[in-house]
Amino acid sequence: MICTDAPVLIEICDLHARVDDQPILNGVNLTIKAGEIHALMGRNGSGKSTLSKVLAGHPAYSVTQGSVRYCGQDLLTLQPDQRSRIGVFLGFQYPVEIPGVSNLEFLRVSTNARRLEKGQEELDTFAFEDFVQERLGLVQMDPAFLDRSVNEGFSGGEKKRNEILQMALLEPLVAILDETDSGLDIDALRIVSAGVNQLSNAENAILLITHYQRLLDLIKPDYVHVMAAGRIVRSGDKALALELERNGYEWVDQGLKALGTT
Amino acid sequence: MVEAPIKHRSALNNWRDKLLDRLEPPSGPMADLQAIARNQLESLPAPNCSQEDWRFCDLAPIAEIEPRQIFSLIKPAAPVVTNQVTRVVIGADQDPLAGVVLPEGLTLLNETELKQSLGNNSNLATSKGHWPLELNQAIAPRVIGLRVRGKVEETLELVCDAGNNRGVIAVHVLLILEEKSKLELLQVQLSAGANLTSVVVEVQLQKGAQLQHGLLALGHPQSALLAHLSVDQEPTSELCQASVCQGWGVMRHEPHLNQLDGGAHTELRALQLVNSNQLADTHSCVRFNGPEGALDQLHKAVAAGNGRSVFNGVVQVPREAQRTNAAQLSRSLLLSDRARIDTKPELKIVADDVKCAHGATVSRLQQDALFYLQSRGIAPPQAAQLLLRAFCDEVICMLPPAAHAWQPLARLLDAV
Numbered sequence: 001m002i003c004t005d006a007p008v009l010i011e012i013c014d015l016h017a018r019v020d021d022q023p024i025l026n027g028v029n030l031t032i033k034a035g036e037i038h039a040l041m042g043r044n045g046s047g048k049s050t051l052s053k054v055l056a057g058h059p060a061y062s063v064t065q066g067s068v069r070y071c072g073q074d075l076l077t078l079q080p081d082q083r084s085r086i087g088v089f090l091g092f093q094y095p096v097e098i099p100g101v102s103n104l105e106f107l108r109v110s111t112n113a114r115r116l117e118k119g120q121e122e123l124d125t126f127a128f129e130d131f132v133q134e135r136l137g138l139v140q141m142d143p144a145f146l147d148r149s150v151n152e153g154f155s156g157g158e159k160k161r162n163e164i165l166q167m168a169l170l171e172p173l174v175a176i177l178d179e180t181d182s183g184l185d186i187d188a189l190r191i192v193s194a195g196v197n198q199l200s201n202a203e204n205a206i207l208l209i210t211h212y213q214r215l216l217d218l219i220k221p222d223y224v225h226v227m228a229a230g231r232i233v234r235s236g237d238k239a240l241a242l243e244l245e246r247n248g249y250e251w252v253d254q255g256l257k258a259l260g261t262t
Numbered sequence: 263m264v265e266a267p268i269k270h271r272s273a274l275n276n277w278r279d280k281l282l283d284r285l286e287p288p289s290g291p292m293a294d295l296q297a298i299a300r301n302q303l304e305s306l307p308a309p310n311c312s313q314e315d316w317r318f319c320d321l322a323p324i325a326e327i328e329p330r331q332i333f334s335l336i337k338p339a340a341p342v343v344t345n346q347v348t349r350v351v352i353g354a355d356q357d358p359l360a361g362v363v364l365p366e367g368l369t370l371l372n373e374t375e376l377k378q379s380l381g382n383n384s385n386l387a388t389s390k391g392h393w394p395l396e397l398n399q400a401i402a403p404r405v406i407g408l409r410v411r412g413k414v415e416e417t418l419e420l421v422c423d424a425g426n427n428r429g430v431i432a433v434h435v436l437l438i439l440e441e442k443s444k445l446e447l448l449q450v451q452l453s454a455g456a457n458l459t460s461v462v463v464e465v466q467l468q469k470g471a472q473l474q475h476g477l478l479a480l481g482h483p484q485s486a487l488l489a490h491l492s493v494d495q496e497p498t499s500e501l502c503q504a505s506v507c508q509g510w511g512v513m514r515h516e517p518h519l520n521q522l523d524g525g526a527h528t529e530l531r532a533l534q535l536v537n538s539n540q541l542a543d544t545h546s547c548v549r550f551n552g553p554e555g556a557l558d559q560l561h562k563a564v565a566a567g568n569g570r571s572v573f574n575g576v577v578q579v580p581r582e583a584q585r586t587n588a589a590q591l592s593r594s595l596l597l598s599d600r601a602r603i604d605t606k607p608e609l610k611i612v613a614d615d616v617k618c619a620h621g622a623t624v625s626r627l628q629q630d631a632l633f634y635l636q637s638r639g640i641a642p643p644q645a646a647q648l649l650l651r652a653f654c655d656e657v658i659c660m661l662p663p664a665a666h667a668w669q670p671l672a673r674l675l676d677a678v
Binding site: 056057058059079080081083084085090092095096098099100101105106109110113114117149150166170 | 628629630631633634635636637638639640641642644645648649651652653655656
C-alpha cells in the first residue's frame with residue numbers, strides 16, 4: 001500500500017559491504033516507507049541475501065561505505081539483537097537448526113525481548129502459550145512443532161512456517177523475507193503468503209527477496225527492484241516482475257557490460 | 263665411594279606417605295584388605311605425567327590437601343526426598359545403612375558374601391596396582407554391599423558430601439544385580455572445600471539385569487575426585503550410565519566396563535565441565551569378551567577459563583567379539599582461548615566382523631546458531647547460555663529422574 005506521506009522506515013544510501021575482502025554490495029540505495037511491500041529480485045550472487053544479512057547485522061559482513069537509517073537512527077551501529085528488538089526482522093533463507101533448544105522456549109524469550117523494548121509486559125509461560133496458539137493459526141502450523149528443538153528435523157516448508165510464526169510473534173516494523181518461498185509446496189506457499197498478507201499493515205513494511213513470480217502472485221508488491229553486481233539497477237512496479245518472468249536477466253547483463261561492470 | 267642415586271620424590275608421594283602414617287591401624291571387616299592395600303600403596307609410585315595413562319592428568323594439586331582421613335561428615339543440604347527414592351547418606355565412619363529401610367528387592371550383602379565378591383570383578387582383578395584403587399582400598403572403612411533381586415521400584419540414591427572438611431574420604435560400593443533384576447541408582451558426590459573423595463563402585467550385572475546409573479559430581483576448586491566404576495556384564499544385561507561432573511579442582515573418572523561374554527548392551531553418557539584452573543579427565547575402557555555386544559558412548563566436555571578437559575576412550579574388541587556394534591562420540595566445547603581439550607578415541611579391534619564407529623569434535627559455540635538467536639532479539643550472553651544449556655541437557659536428561667531435584671542444569675550453568 002503506497003502512501004506518499006507515510007513515514008520512512010528504512011533508508012539505505014550508497015551501501016557498500018564485503019565479506020572476506022570480497023566486495024559484494026557496491027552502492028545499494030533503497031527507501032522503504034510504512035505500509036509498503038517491496039520485492040527484490042535478481043540473479044544468484046547478485047547480492048540480495050548479502051543485503052538482508054547486512055541489514056540484520058551478520059558479523060561476517062563488514063560495511064565499508066554508506067549508511068542505513070532505520071526510523072531515523074543509524075542501524076549499522078547496533079548489534080543484531082538490538083536491531084531485532086527495535087523491529088527489524090530477517091526471515092532466513094536457510095533457518096538454522098539448534099538441537100536441544102526448545103522451540104517454545106526460544107519463541108518466548110525472543111518475543112519477550114521485543115515486548116520489553118516496546119514497553120510491554122513480558123509474557124509468562126502460560127500467557128505466552130495462549131499467544132503463540134493464536135498466532136499458530138496464521139501459518140496453520142502443527143502445535144507439536146513447539147515442543148521440538150528449534151528447526152531440528154523440520155522439513156523445508158515447516159522451517160519457513162516457523163520463520164513466519166516468529167514474524168507474527170515479534171511484530172516487526174520491517175520484515176526482510178529471504179526466499180521465503182523456496183522449499184514450499186503449492187499449499188504451503190499459499191498458507192505462508194496468506195500469513196504474510198495478514199501481518200502486513202499500514203504501520204510496517206516488507207522486503208521480499210525472491211526469484212519467482214509465483215510468490216508475487218500471492219503477495220502483491222508495491223515496488224519491484226532488480227539487483228545486479230551488488231546494486232539496484234532498476235526499480236518499477238509489479239509489472240517489472242512479470243517482465244523478468246518473460247524475458248529473464250539478459251538485459252541486465254547487457255546493461256552491465258555497457259557500464260563495464262560484471 | 264659410590265654415591266647413592268638421588269631419588270626424586272614427588273609431592274604426591276610425600277603426601278601419600280604422610281597419609282599412610284596418619285591412618286588408624288586397619289580395623290573392622292575390611293581390616294585385612296586395608297592392610298594389603300596399604301602395603302601395596304606404600305611401594306607404588308604416585309601417578310605422574312610421564313606415565314602414558316596420566317599424561318594429561320596432573321594429580322599434584324592433591325598434595326595440597328591435608329593428608330588425613332576424614333572421620334565425620336555433616337549431613338548434606340539435600341533436596342527433600344520423594345517416596346520414589348531411598349536415600350542413603352554416606353558419612354565417614356558411621357554405617358550409612360544403619361536405620362535405612364531398604365526397598366523391596368534390595369538386601370545387604372553379609373560379610374562372607376562381601377569377601378567372596380570383592381575383587382572378583384574382572385576389571386579390578388586386572389587393575390591391581392592401580393594407584394586410585396589401592397588408595398581407596400587402603401582407606402575405605404567399609405564396603406556398602408547390596409544384592410538386587412527382581413525389579414526395585416524405588417531409586418536408590420547414595421549421597422556423599424565431603425563438605426568443607428579437610429582430608430580424604432573413601433567410599434566403596436559393591437552391587438550384585440541378579441538375573442533379570444532392575445535398579446536405578448543415583449550417586450551424588452559433593453564437595454565444598456579442600457578435600458579428596460575417592461569412590462569405587464563395583465557392579466556385577468547377571469544375565470538380563472538392568473542398571474541405570476547416574477553420577478552427579480559437583481565439586482569445589484580446591485577439591486579432588488577420583489571415581490572408578492567397574493562393571494562386569496553378562497549377556498543380555500543392560501547398563502545405562504550417565505555422569506555429570508563439574509567444579510572439581512582435579513577430577514579423574516574411570517568407567518571400566520567388561521562384557522564378559524558379549525551380547526550385552528552398554529550405554530555411556532558423560533558430561534564434564536571445567537573452568538578456572540580445573541582439570542577433568544575421563545578415562546573409559548569398554549571390553550567385549552564375546553560376540554554381539556553393543557556400546558553407545560557419548561562423551562561431552564565444556565572447557566572455559568583456564569580449564570582442561572581430557573577424554574581417553576578405549577574400546578577393546580578382541581577376536582572372539584565378532585558382530586560387536588560399538589559407537590563412540592566425543593563432543594567438546596571450547597569457551598575460552600586459554601582452555602584446553604585433549605580427546606582421544608582408542609579403538610583396539612582384532613575381530614573382523616564388527617561395526618565400530620568413533621568421532622571427535624572440538625568447537626566453539628556455533629556462530630550461525632548464535633547469530634540466529636541474536637537476530638531474534640536475544641542478547642549474546644543469553645544466546646550463548648541457551649546453546650550451552652542445550653549442549654549440556656543432552657546428557658543431564660539421561661540422569662535418573664531423581665537427579666533433577668538437585669537442579670544439576672542450573673548449578674552447571676551458574677558455574678560456567
